[in-house]
Amino acid sequence: MVEIQLDGQKVEVLEGSTVMHAAEKAGTYIPHFCYHKKLSIAANCRMCLVDIEKAPKPMPACATPVTQGMIVHTKSDKAIKAQKGVMEFLLINHPLDCPICDQGGECQLQDLAVGYGGSGSRYEEEKRVVFHKDVGPLISMEEMSRCIHCTRCVRFGQEVAGVMELGMSHRGEHAEIETFVGMSVDSELSGNMIDICPVGALTSKPFRYSARTWELSRRRSVSPHDSTGANLIVQVKSNKVMRVVPLENEDVNECWIADRDRFSYEALGSEQRLTGPMLKQGGQWKAVDWQTALEYVANGLKQIKADHGAESIGLLASPHSTLEELYLAASLMRGLGSDNIDHRLRHADFTPSQGVRWLGTSIASLSQLQRALVVGSNLRKDHPLFAQRIRQSVRKGCALSVINSAAELASADAWAMPLAHATLAGPGAWAQALADVAAAIAADKGVPAPAAGRATDAAKAMSKSLMGGERKAILLGNAAAHHAQASTLLALANWIGEQTGASVGYLTEAANTVGAQLAGALPSGKGLNAGQMLAGGLKAVILLNNEPEYDSAAGAAAKASLNAAQMVVTLSPFKANLDFSDVLLPIAPFTETPGTFINAEGRVQSFHAVVKPQGETRPAWKVLRVLANLLELPGFDFESAQDVLKQIPGAQDAVVSADKLGNATQATIDLSGSATAPVVASIYQLDGLVRRATSLQLTADARQAVAAEGVTA
8 A cells, every 4th residue: 555645634545546536535636527436537637636745746646656755735726726727728719608508507617617627718819610510310410510539439349448539630630439430339338438428529419408417306216127226317308318327336337338228218208109009900000098998808718717727827027027017917918827938939949947047147247257168149139338348357357168069259340359169050050069178178177077078179179268367257248148058058157167166147138137037927737838829829918018020039920829828918008019918018128117137146126107198108017907806816905016026035135135146047958059139139229118219229230130031110
């Protein structure tokens, strides 16, 4: 530790720290623009100049390392004069258009100009003008004359997103931030550049000119998309969601969110919103009241149960639904006498699991790995925030090994990080590739291999990598979870993990994949799984917050089987499943209902509604409760979502207890291979919200997915 004196206060910091770090520890604010705690030091704005005794001139606090006995003054006349001088230079070319700037009210330059700017300018020449740029549907670079060249956006791309999409060209007063030869900004984390820009140079294109920041109410929420469980601040005006920004949580999402977390709110005001119950009569959709719709559903279910038995009724639930909704859905089905409920819509292997499948380690630990093996994941697009944590590990020396299909992994560029070892093989060969790694480890350790494998050079390289280091993980991606040989892949991964000391876990697909398992949204006994239900044979199907055509492995084939059912009930925030549904019940999206999500590491995160439900929309837990009451099922007397949560075993803790989590399996290892490619949603087709977010559908990722898969929202 090194002790320095900062404004008369003694501060101890680690050797190698900077004056800025010491000031942060002491609670002293030093004005700055280019410094950001998550980015490398650039020291190019010079706003953080401080007075250090025995130094010949003011020194930048962000780039000056501390030394024993150093005496620093941050508020001396010398320091203040230097900071005011820097501010004068920064404002020389700034357009001073605060009244029309979206950043107004939350602008770092605006705030510091009050304290360090002059009342007038000595500059009489013309200000420079930087031509605006079009870099895609998410980020606006219309007013780049405001840029102060802090290079935060450039460093973010290089160090966090892994792709240097912005850079500085030219020199002196001609310097400007731009993309390479007019290219667009396509990173799945690009929206974070808006947050870290200290001025109004980079702003949100969908939010542009729609509200002033001081008009917005700020309310906490949790992302309903991937399994990170990113913490959000949802900004609201006049009962409308206007903007979404990150809420800092070091253990989960740090201070970042993915673009689909940030911009999916556009779907909330979509023309496809369902704001009242609807019945199909004579092939035509007609608006009805809630009483009519629910009685129609209840009477229909009673009749079908009487005519065909409870086993002819099934429920398919989205893992993006809340814990409370999933628990009540499961309770409703079992109250009817049916075990036909499942959330694993894209799975192909439905082997019963022992315990709740989860990440196998903490999310924060992904930033500190020394060795990692990722199987069957397009990590950067499936889990952008997990990818950036693993990218941090790789920057610190972690050796990342990958087993994936060549289509998803052409090069390290596809992952935006260096790969130590990569096995490119079709999905049918993944089990054999893992068996080869296991064989190499078995040969090295002198133990029996779990399956017939060949210790190829590639397998030996991976096994040697996994045998080294201390902190290591084997991570099974969405494609591995949805694989026809998912159980075999898990069994092989578990054996490798036991031999190498690596944790083994699933990245898990959705916001509540872990919660769906805990809530019992799985078939038991003779209950049918999602694959069997979508294959046809059911007389009544309830669809909770999903569209089987886009959200299931059956795809377009699901339409035919659901058309054959006597009654299909869709609970959705949108006008979805119109071709085969008989009833549409409008349920609230995550912004309009209280609820709980459990992320990949088992963290239980509850949230409240941030706006009132639109029209006649109702929270799904209320709809399911009333439907159960009409069906005269016992145990559905809940007054609030919190009452429902109290009934779910293991959901009361901050993190689900270890005895409920588990990735163990007794499955038999089968290396025969499968010709069926696993079904994995592309980044902006994951759920109904992102599919209806206009700006996200204009991105390069969305356009490529449509071109490759023929997907339409």
